[in-house]
Ligand code: IPD
Ligand code: CA
């Protein structure tokens with residue numbers, strides 16, 4: 484497959500960041516950790532990985548803009564890179580081996596390229612609009628599962644400000660647990676979405692995400708033949724509440740969750 488130059492740059496940047504993350508794992512106890520809010524930590528590694536990604540992209544595209552978790556919005560351009568340098572920081576801090584680097588490139592409001600990189604398994608999930616989604620250069624597709632019965636669903640538990648929706652969330656979880664083969668909470672939304680794209684789980688839902696958690700995963704899923712939407716199945720505008728899945732399971736999950744989605748969570 485011919486890989487677009489922008490995607491190549493994103494892949495290189497993600498691999499470089501992954502190296503920084505993995506190299507730091509033998510000194511987790513001595514990392515500098517700052518709290519950004521309740522259960523929201525940032526380490527020097529999140530920051531170093533983000534600097535590496537932005538620096539690498541800037542070398543090639545000095546005029547592009549960035550929306551990055553640790554730096555916020557940088558610059559103005561028709562082309563914006565949406566970056567989560569380390570998705571799954573809580574896992575990382577505990578040495579729990581499930582986290583990823585997530586990079587998306589948006590041009591004139593449309594997602595064009597995406598990379599989610601798991602630096603421990605060295606799995607690289609990529610997509611370019613109209614060119615499909617790939618895992619390590621092999622084409623991936625969402626699952627063919629047809630019914631919630633037998634489906635494996637990933638989710639993210641509320642643990643920060645989204646804890647205020649815990650009752651509604653638990654009602655959703657109960658329904659999903661009662662009607663599927665199982666629920667997983669791996670701890671990296673970017674990887675959860677990549678796993679939907681690869682058919683490893685049939686769907687995913689979470690409340691209160693940020694654009695950098697979901698931008699790359701959204702394009703991966705769309706290019707793998709799946710759907711991404713809000714909790715009510717409306718178009719997803721990046722950040723907020725999300726359901727993603729293979730077309731059949733996406734629709735079934737929207738329907739199953741509907742009675743439990745309060746007014747306050749109906750918007751994306
Ligand atoms: C978090 C992870 C987690 C999800 C949270 C995200 P971070 O990102 O993706 O799985 O449940 O909502 O904020 O803070 O580790 O980059
Ligand atoms: Ca994140």
Ligand code: CA
Nearest residue numbers: 552567569570
């Ligand atoms: Ca992060």
